[in-house]
Amino acid sequence: MIHLNEEDIAQMENRYRGNLFNTISGFKSGNLIGTTDESGNSNLAIFNSVVHIGANPPYLGFILRPTTVDRHTYENIKSTGFYTLNHVHEDFIAKAHQTSAKYDRNISEFDACGFQKQILDDFHAPYVKESTIKLGLRFEEELPITVNSTILVVGKIHHAYLDQKLIAEDGSVDLSGAGTVAISGLYEYFKPIKLKKFAYAKP
């Protein structure tokens, strides 16, 4: 076992450190965020930082890094107030990963990467037709993270679309059954295999 201290970390080559600390926090979710700008141009971008904020009512957050392509997503969420979250399915990881490329604003990643836009129940933001689990959210608040100028964006889930068969009796969603992948770092995609489901733990 090696020990990396602050000085070791500071002296690392930039991309090496980036890969190390993007992977060392553990597995992450893979979600495609769909938005449109005020002119109706659609945008689709992959995020691996979606985090559960609360269930009643249901809130989700994600981390936005203002220097990256996430910027289009952020601007669209701020100007329209709505966005969709669409699970990345194992059958389309290559196309999902391709949405992380820096496309110009006038190019829709739906078209460029080969996804079908889907409008459901008159929601303002487009869903990914190919996704087996889709959520429609409204922007609630943003929290600026002082240390490095990233932002936590918090939204409320207004709509959820999924196959009834994926929902267990206790309400939990069968992510394996949905084909949902996990992500490590920025480049690696995984298929999680169930080990065990435990009960509520008591002392």
Added chain:
Amino acid sequence: MIHLNEEDIAQMENRYRGNLFNTISGFKSGNLIGTTDESGNSNLAIFNSVVHIGANPPYLGFILRPTTVDRHTYENIKSTGFYTLNHVHEDFIAKAHQTSAKYDRNISEFDACGFQKQILDDFHAPYVKESTIKLGLRFEEELPITVNSTILVVGKIHHAYLDQKLIAEDGSVDLSGAGTVAISGLYEYFKPIKLKKFAYAKP
């Protein structure tokens, strides 16, 4: 595919809604957070909300829900300024899950759940000896999330411990090789199998 709207969600039975929205955001990381209080009592609790905030310097965040057992962890981090993050390995998921039980403050989950405390390089907070990847962090800031009184806690990684063989040439960590698990919701543990590693995407 069913559609659940705001009204459907509001009318759900509480635990059902809790399970649904704790699982519907996708796979999560599994980390044990180790702390001590000012009297030296140690605390260990499982968290599934660790999120990458930045790599240079390296920051991680996690969501704290003030009404749960997380409270001891929070109080210790605030009073001492330090905490450890230890990956949950597939060999000890049952013990790791058991740390989510509501133990009294004077009971250490290290002892109650069968983990060995490890102090490394005089760090203030205890590591989990059994974990293959361990991080030592200093508290940096907390962001109150207005919508439901949860908190985003942000810390800086000062120390990282892992086997050199787990680090690829490009710096990325082999989480499968480390035996690190993924979590769905509050109760289900998964072993992720690698599908594919892609390159940096270009238009």
